[in-house]
Amino acid sequence: MLPSSTVENYLKAIYLGESVLPEGQRLLPMGQLASALSIAPGTATTMVKALAESGLVEYEPYNGVRLTASGEKLAALVLRRHRLVELFLVQVMGLRWDEVHDEAEQLEHVVSDRLIERMDEMLGYPEVDPHGDPIPGPEGTIKHRELATLLTCPLHTPLVVTRVTDQDAAFLRFIESHHLKPGEPIEVEARDEVSDSVRIKGRDDQRITIGARAASKLLVDQP
């Protein structure tokens, strides 16, 4: 039986939650899952137990949850649909990159395999979505790249913005207005612990200083 939208959202949240877990930790705490999904903690517990019954996750009471192989594949396919839809909406439909996330959040549950493959083809089998997030393949495999954030990258080195890990519309518009979208050249000039900020030199030598919290959401790569 095919998974409900609810189940798909849980699997996706676990997948994304697991991926930002500190090294060595393999279990996503229920509290984090609950807040990622904006549901009560008790609801998460109940649902995760049901997911464990279906063999989609492993659940260790009081410790957390992790995807099984089959759960991970399902989650990756939801993510594939989400990201292909986002890119399609930007490239083909001409929507802005800050408005496609919410749209894709719904569409990811209803677009058919046929339609998704058609989008993939029209887009030329892209590897990343408008935010630089990697698009899993039709089998759920994903190319994982190790990217530095603006907090961890080398200083005074030519770099390229590669990925933005926050879907908040206001944040995305801010990024865009300062020419910090994926693909833009960038250089970190300075970091200051005390003021909790990072100074960036962007396109046309424009300077801008942003907070460390925002800086951690911009991933960069060598040009």
Place this chain on the structure above:
Amino acid sequence: MLPSSTVENYLKAIYLGESVLPEGQRLLPMGQLASALSIAPGTATTMVKALAESGLVEYEPYNGVRLTASGEKLAALVLRRHRLVELFLVQVMGLRWDEVHDEAEQLEHVVSDRLIERMDEMLGYPEVDPHGDPIPGPEGTIKHRELATLLTCPLHTPLVVTRVTDQDAAFLRFIESHHLKPGEPIEVEARDEVSDSVRIKGRDDQRITIGARAASKLLVDQP
């Protein structure tokens, strides 16, 4: 509060059901609603009472149900989304006209107003979908055309197929394979009561004889 997919499907089914009611009858019987939605009759009764509470329908026990003005508008907007999506999938995505109905059945509940308006624009504000069904406007108004079926149209008169009122994929493929899609020229040569059939002359003077049941699903207009 926005209507659930279930509510949207009920409203749409009532809308479509009302439109095929015999002249003078204004109430859709619960049995017809139930079978249109493939649900148990008792379920229809319960849900319709709830819809009546919300002011979307009027319900007369043992007689049936009819949409209120607000219910009708909502239903028309669902239909607008359904039909614009169908046309988009055919025209832009290159899907076949026999596979878009099922797809649209899901998408109609999740595509946003913004996305729908974008599709409308890309398609040049079309008036009909791939099956010739009229597309309601953004306010839910619909242009109603009185069309004859192959059972009621004049004989030996040049006509054009304008609408196909059955979404069954096998039926649609049959129609297409015999060049009877909307837009095709056609002429009814004969009707036979006894054999329950209609003989058609189509493109390139090709002849084909179909049953009365099938003939009633093809609507035609003067060229």
Place this chain on the structure above:
DNA sequence: CGGTTTATTTTGATGACTCAAAATTTATAA
């Protein structure tokens, strides 16, 4: 008209998903 068939409604129950608040376990820190 009265009996039978058909359509509709009512009843009782279930599954999926959710919450608030109480109970419990684990972590923290004095």
Place this chain on the structure above:
DNA sequence: TTATAAATTTTGAGTCATCAAAATAAACCG
């Protein structure tokens, strides 16, 4: 190492949408 705090689970309840089967109303017919 015990008290306190934080995270998690359990409990009890509610909503939405559904079904099967019993009860009822309406329609049909000889």
